[in-house]
Amino acid sequence: MSIAISENSDFLKVHVQRFAKQQNLSNTKFEYSTATKDGDNYLGILIRVEIEGMKNGGIEKFNLIFKRAPRDTKLREVFGVRHLYIHEIKFYEEKLPIFVSMLSEHNLSINDIPRYYGGSAVPENEVLILEDLKCYGASMNKSVILDYSHASLAIQHLGRFHAYSFALRDQKPAVFENLKLIKEPFYNNSRTFLEAYDILCDVAIKAIESEGPKYIDRLREFKKGIPKLLDFVINGRNAEPYAVLNHGDYWSNNILFSYNDVTDTPRLL
The missing domain is CATH 3.30.200.20 (Phosphorylase Kinase; domain 1)
Structure with missing residues (x-):
């Protein structure tokens, strides 16, 4: 931008x-x-x-x-x-x-x-x-799609971040309960997403209208259930007993790597 x-x-x-x-x-x-x-x-x-x-x-x-x-x-x-x-x-x-x-x-x-x-x-x-x-020496990976060495390292560090929540749950349960009060900020505050999903579903229905009512009816049911589904997936309590504080936008452009000069092996920073 x-x-x-x-x-x-x-x-x-x-x-x-x-x-x-x-x-x-x-x-x-x-x-x-x-x-x-x-x-x-x-x-x-x-x-x-x-x-x-x-x-x-x-x-x-x-x-x-x-x-x-x-x-x-x-x-x-x-x-x-x-x-x-x-x-x-x-x-x-x-x-x-x-x-x-x-x-x-x-x-x-x-x-x-x-x-x-x-x-x-x-x-x-x-x-x-x-x-x-x-x-x-940190930089973004050149490819949006991570290869195995980059992806495995990214997952290890994400797992470490999630482990902090499990440790907090064990060591300071009252503090962890307060963390669970956090509201998801992206989907919670935008009606635009529901409108966009409606449009996408309408496009999909239009694309398969010649395939018969079976698939059209399923898509219409899916469309009606989107608000309820969205409410469910952004409520962390539904992830119990594995709820953790998560990254929220963990994709390649938000991950930086540094590299070993000899082996060109990535190190996450």
């Missing part, structure tokens, strides 16, 4: 100044560039920002990703963009610290989630500031 340079610059100046104040930086300078190609992330504008400033008599540098919410009114309405950003900010500020605290009690840590430097839920200017993992 493209955005005007001047608009990016004005937006970043505000947040860089706030970041510099939080980090006690002076004489701050910054450079920025687009972090993804158009179409890679349609619900976010990813901007790579390098910040440099003085602190305690020395120069300190930060490599960051600013994830900015799109401002297009229709896009925000259709996909419930504001709900998604508030949900993601709450994950980093409220949910992730719970896992970090629990693991620290056992001398364990989380090393495959980028460091979070803050966010803002100001309407139409929502933003998250994250560590840029590119400085560790």
